[in-house]
Amino acid sequence: MSTVTTSRSIKVTINGTTYEREVEARKLLIHFIRDDLDLTGSHIGCDTGNCGACSVIVDGSLVKSCMLLAVQADGATVETVEGLAHGDELNKLQQAFKDHHALQCGYCTPGMLMSATALLRANPHPSEDEIKKGLQGNICRCTGYWNIFEAVKAASE
Amino acid sequence: MSTTTAPETTEVEAPAQDWKGQSVPRKEDRRLVQGQGVFVDDVKRHGMGYIHFVRSPYAHAHITSIDVSQAEEMPGVYGTLTGEEVAALTDPFFQISSVPGANLKDYALAVGKVRYVGEAVVAVVAETRERARDASELVEIEYEPLAAITDARHAQDDGVPTIHDDAGGNLMWHGTYEWGDLDAAFAEADKIVTIDELHFHRFNSTPLECDGALVEYNRGVGQWTIHTNNQFPGFAAIMMGPAMRTGLDKLRFVTQDIGGGFGNKITSHPQLVACCLLARKLGRAVQWTEWRTDFHMSMSHGNERWFHETEVAVKSDGTLLGFRTKALDDAGAWLRYEPLGGVIWAQVTPGMYKWRNIRVDFTQVATNKAPVSPNRGYSRMQHLWFTERVIDIVAKELDIDPVEMRKRNYIKTEDMPYETPNGCVYDSGDYARMLDIGLELIDYANIDQRRLEATARGKLLGVGIGSTLDSGTNNFGQSRMINSELQFSGNNEVATVKLDIFGEIVVTLGTTPQGQGHETTAAQVVADILKCSVDDVHVRAGHDSYWNSHAGFSGTYASQFAVTGLSAVKGATDLLAAEIKKLAGAVFGGVPEEALELADGGVRIKDNPDAFLPFMACGAIINANNAGLPEDLGVTLNCRYVYRPPFEVPDIERKFGNLTLTYATQIHVAVIEIDPETGAYDIVDYAAVDDCGKRINPQIVEGQVMGATAHALGAATHEHYAYDEDGNLLTPNFYDYHVPHALDMPPLKTAATESPSPFTPLGTKGMGEGGGAGIHAICAAVQDALRGHGDAIVSDSCNPYHRVWEMLQAPAEAGGRVSVVDA
Ligand code: FES
Ligand code: FES
Numbered sequence: 001m002s003t004v005t006t007s008r009s010i011k012v013t014i015n016g017t018t019y020e021r022e023v024e025a026r027k028l029l030i031h032f033i034r035d036d037l038d039l040t041g042s043h044i045g046c047d048t049g050n051c052g053a054c055s056v057i058v059d060g061s062l063v064k065s066c067m068l069l070a071v072q073a074d075g076a077t078v079e080t081v082e083g084l085a086h087g088d089e090l091n092k093l094q095q096a097f098k099d100h101h102a103l104q105c106g107y108c109t110p111g112m113l114m115s116a117t118a119l120l121r122a123n124p125h126p127s128e129d130e131i132k133k134g135l136q137g138n139i140c141r142c143t144g145y146w147n148i149f150e151a152v153k154a155a156s157e
Numbered sequence: 158m159s160t161t162t163a164p165e166t167t168e169v170e171a172p173a174q175d176w177k178g179q180s181v182p183r184k185e186d187r188r189l190v191q192g193q194g195v196f197v198d199d200v201k202r203h204g205m206g207y208i209h210f211v212r213s214p215y216a217h218a219h220i221t222s223i224d225v226s227q228a229e230e231m232p233g234v235y236g237t238l239t240g241e242e243v244a245a246l247t248d249p250f251f252q253i254s255s256v257p258g259a260n261l262k263d264y265a266l267a268v269g270k271v272r273y274v275g276e277a278v279v280a281v282v283a284e285t286r287e288r289a290r291d292a293s294e295l296v297e298i299e300y301e302p303l304a305a306i307t308d309a310r311h312a313q314d315d316g317v318p319t320i321h322d323d324a325g326g327n328l329m330w331h332g333t334y335e336w337g338d339l340d341a342a343f344a345e346a347d348k349i350v351t352i353d354e355l356h357f358h359r360f361n362s363t364p365l366e367c368d369g370a371l372v373e374y375n376r377g378v379g380q381w382t383i384h385t386n387n388q389f390p391g392f393a394a395i396m397m398g399p400a401m402r403t404g405l406d407k408l409r410f411v412t413q414d415i416g417g418g419f420g421n422k423i424t425s426h427p428q429l430v431a432c433c434l435l436a437r438k439l440g441r442a443v444q445w446t447e448w449r450t451d452f453h454m455s456m457s458h459g460n461e462r463w464f465h466e467t468e469v470a471v472k473s474d475g476t477l478l479g480f481r482t483k484a485l486d487d488a489g490a491w492l493r494y495e496p497l498g499g500v501i502w503a504q505v506t507p508g509m510y511k512w513r514n515i516r517v518d519f520t521q522v523a524t525n526k527a528p529v530s531p532n533r534g535y536s537r538m539q540h541l542w543f544t545e546r547v548i549d550i551v552a553k554e555l556d557i558d559p560v561e562m563r564k565r566n567y568i569k570t571e572d573m574p575y576e577t578p579n580g581c582v583y584d585s586g587d588y589a590r591m592l593d594i595g596l597e598l599i600d601y602a603n604i605d606q607r608r609l610e611a612t613a614r615g616k617l618l619g620v621g622i623g624s625t626l627d628s629g630t631n632n633f634g635q636s637r638m639i640n641s642e643l644q645f646s647g648n649n650e651v652a653t654v655k656l657d658i659f660g661e662i663v664v665t666l667g668t669t670p671q672g673q674g675h676e677t678t679a680a681q682v683v684a685d686i687l688k689c690s691v692d693d694v695h696v697r698a699g700h701d702s703y704w705n706s707h708a709g710f711s712g713t714y715a716s717q718f719a720v721t722g723l724s725a726v727k728g729a730t731d732l733l734a735a736e737i738k739k740l741a742g743a744v745f746g747g748v749p750e751e752a753l754e755l756a757d758g759g760v761r762i763k764d765n766p767d768a769f770l771p772f773m774a775c776g777a778i779i780n781a782n783n784a785g786l787p788e789d790l791g792v793t794l795n796c797r798y799v800y801r802p803p804f805e806v807p808d809i810e811r812k813f814g815n816l817t818l819t820y821a822t823q824i825h826v827a828v829i830e831i832d833p834e835t836g837a838y839d840i841v842d843y844a845a846v847d848d849c850g851k852r853i854n855p856q857i858v859e860g861q862v863m864g865a866t867a868h869a870l871g872a873a874t875h876e877h878y879a880y881d882e883d884g885n886l887l888t889p890n891f892y893d894y895h896v897p898h899a900l901d902m903p904p905l906k907t908a909a910t911e912s913p914s915p916f917t918p919l920g921t922k923g924m925g926e927g928g929g930a931g932i933h934a935i936c937a938a939v940q941d942a943l944r945g946h947g948d949a950i951v952s953d954s955c956n957p958y959h960r961v962w963e964m965l966q967a968p969a970e971a972g973g974r975v976s977v978v979d980a
Contacts, residue, residue, distance in 0.1 A: 026287055040199035041192015045365040046449040050891035053365060081192035094190040098182060101856045104672030104864060106189030107366045107416030135899040141365045141417050142672050143860060144867030145902050
């Protein structure tokens with residue numbers, strides 16, 4: 001019986017730091033980020049790819065990191081919520097979320113921030129409808145989204 | 158004024174220039190927007206094992222055999238736990254119910270039988286999540302399937318299977334509530350309106366973070382540390398301690414950030430027991446993070462309730478005299494917090510209306526569905542939906558304008574405090590004024606014009622009002638109406654406030670916030686008393702039962718923090734302020750307290766502001782430089798206060814008494830447009846008016862109003878835990894269970910009035926659960942839009958597009974059945 005390879009070494013750059021780790025082939029990217037690297041800012045809210053709590057930016061594209069295997073991110077550059085602030089200083093979007101009470105429990109917030117970051121990069125001055133479309137993949141169960149729309153709008157001004 | 162048993166009135170503080178009343182930015186946000194919160198799944202320990210629960214694929218079946226040997230042999234697997242072990246190591250959980258529900262034998266894992274799809278049967282622990290999941294598939298369980306009951310209406314039919322043999326049938330609890338004089342009311346009535354059946358559907362709030370725990374066992378002292386997101390550790394402890402045959406001090410609960418709760422995280426005690434047993438058995442830390450599908454299948458569904466044979470006594474002018482109804486509650490497979498839903502509704506017995514003759518025959522049955530547990534608006538929402546439906550159905554039948562109907566029957570502000578027929582005391586509020594504000598926000602004055610415009614576009618416009626009460630600060634004595642043997646009553650919450658050695662102001666709460674901003678609002682209350690900045694106040698994040706800042710009812714649930722939590726904070730801070738003055742008086746050589754004042758982060762002599770002692774000096778003197786202080790000084794600068802609301806034990810015979818301290822109010826008005834071709838509808842205008850007394854932080858209050866509104870709109874239009882007849886949940890994840898997304902959100906207008914509660918130290922009322930108003934408003938709006946288009950009666954709380962379409966096609970079959978007779 002030949003041995004089946006079930007793990008492999010990958011190299012991923014997250015928020016500017018390069019990590020080289022052996023990972024199980026079946027491990028999800030979100031579990032790699034949270035469990036193996038202890039970057040626990042990105043969250044998990046579902047098991048079907050619906051909630052967006054795990055949203056991160058991989059090589060410039062917004063992805064739900066529960067929908068990728070860690071091995072698929074080999075060689076990639078990943079941005080997570082931990083990379084948004086400049087040192088201790090919140091970035092414009094983070095500050096806008098705080099100012100507009102766009103978070104309650106804060107569980108969806110990291111994913112929301114990454115989706116909004118991707119949206120504003122692609123479209124720096126989105127209309128209200130474009131903001132809603134940009135956040136359609138992220139569930140928030142606390143705020144009803146209204147204050148999140150306000151925050152994203154404020155950050156885009 | 159018709160009050161006889163109002164609690165003692167306390168004076169409300171003047172607001173001038175306080176931190177209270179301002180939308181102070183939240184202290185919590187800085188960490189949360191940086192991904193620096195600590196949620197339960199973020200907590201890790203060296204060598205910890207991951208738990209995966211093997212769950213029942215059957216709604217009802219005998220377990221004939223369980224074989225875990227293959228799973229245990231898999232490399233990387235640390236061990237397993239079965240129901241048989243649980244039954245040997247623990248006692249069944251204490252039951253709140255009187256008989257027959259009292260006889261249930263509920264354990265952490267299924268023992269001998271499964272009773273719903275998703276019930277946990279075996280727990281497997283392995284070195285990774287993936288391994289635990291793989292190993293779970295190697296657990297061999299043989300079942301002998303039984304017929305399932307999924308419709309509460311047939312749970313007591315002849316020949317149906319019995320879910321709990323110990324209870325001797327599917328009836329769990331029954332009670333009759335009657336107040337006033339029903340015979341006289343029905344004799345006085347001009348009309349009697351009969352409503353055949355109303356149905357409040359099954360859903361819950363689906364917090365984005367699922368349940369979880371990391372549990373460590375300290376073998377030397379026999380103590381467990383439970384890092385969890387359970388939102389009512391006091392309740393978990395009294396459930397777990399006796400079952401685990403251990404004292405409560407051996408169960409240390411720790412929380413920090415919790416990703417939403419909404420009541421759904423109260424009843425995770427069975428899983429926590431499984432975690433504790435495994436941590437001890439395996440000699441290592443274990444962690445459990447619930448999968449989304451597991452949450453949907455097994456956690457805290459909201460109470461599904463039917464109302465049958467409702468009869469309403471009403472005068473021709475719409476004056477409501479009374480009603481009688483038969484409520485039937487579907488508890489699901491276990492009574493995890495139930496049958497408390499069988500009394501909680503009585504906090505708001507008459508809704509917001511003046512009728513005084515009411516009879517409710519309440520039955521709760523078991524079904525082969527997930528157990529129900531508290532869900533935002535717990536049990537009051539169901540009852541208030543019922544009263545609001547009754548109002549709009551009667552208004553329609555009598556051809557009275559729904560606004561008129563409400564104003565004629567609302568309890569009036571001049572009657573506050575108002576004692577309801579069952580002895581609850583509504584503290585304050587002006588419902589009619591709130592309704593006017595709501596109507597103005599949606600431009601009700603021009604609604605006829607807008608209706609015409611909509612018609613011209615081929616749309617059916619409807620307006621609906623939902624008025625609700627968010628009763629808060631429970632008197633737990635109401636549980637005795639469920640079971641007279643229970644020894645619970647009143648309520649409490651704890652806070653400690655201290656000055657530390659360098660003058661740091663440190664506040665510790667007994668609560669378990671899940672996004673309500675307790676760190677911020679507590680700091681506002683403290684800063685006002687100590688005359689310092691909110692930035693100087695350090696409020697510890699989360700809950701730790703080893704902080705000695707909790708009591709039996711500590712937690713965050715049931716709309717009470719602004720009363721119980723903040724009153725405890727106020728009490729502790731007042732004590733600290735007095736101690737600071739006492740200390741300063743001694744240091745200044747015998748200056749009386751009256752001659753001193755707090756200001757600028759310290760204490761000074763009023764007439765001689767140069768004599769100033771900063772908090773830093775106070776903290777240092779007491780903690781590290783105390784030689785020579787008077788022996789009898791009695792100052793520790795570490796003050797603990799337990800707030801206890803003024804309650805009496807209710808009269809169990811008459812089912813009479815004040816069941817909650819405050820009654821926040823919400824009036825929502827919805828305008829919808831239905832496309833008659835498809836039944837699809839848009840909410841085109843929406844107003845939410847809230848009154849929760851004094852608002853400590855208006856922005857946080859508005860956030861709660863918004864969130865609760867979103868929950869209501871989701872529930873009213875889509876969210877539904879639907880089961881097939883074999884007991885399979887049809888909506889076990891966010892694919893099938895559609896919660897509102899960004900594009901679903903209608904325009905929203907909010908407004909607030911402030912009617913301070915005369916019964917609470919800060920004039921506040923607990924709030925946050927008022928979203929039920931949205932469900933009523935949508936139901937009423939749909940019914941209004943269908944006027945002249947089949948005239949269906951809306952009889953279900955969930956109205957997805959296909960149901961609206963059915964009501965348009967076949968109003969008599971798809972809508973409710975109502976009759977009116979002249980009395
Ligand atoms: S956890 Fe990735 S979408 Fe929900
Ligand atoms: S803030 Fe709680 S889920 Fe969005």
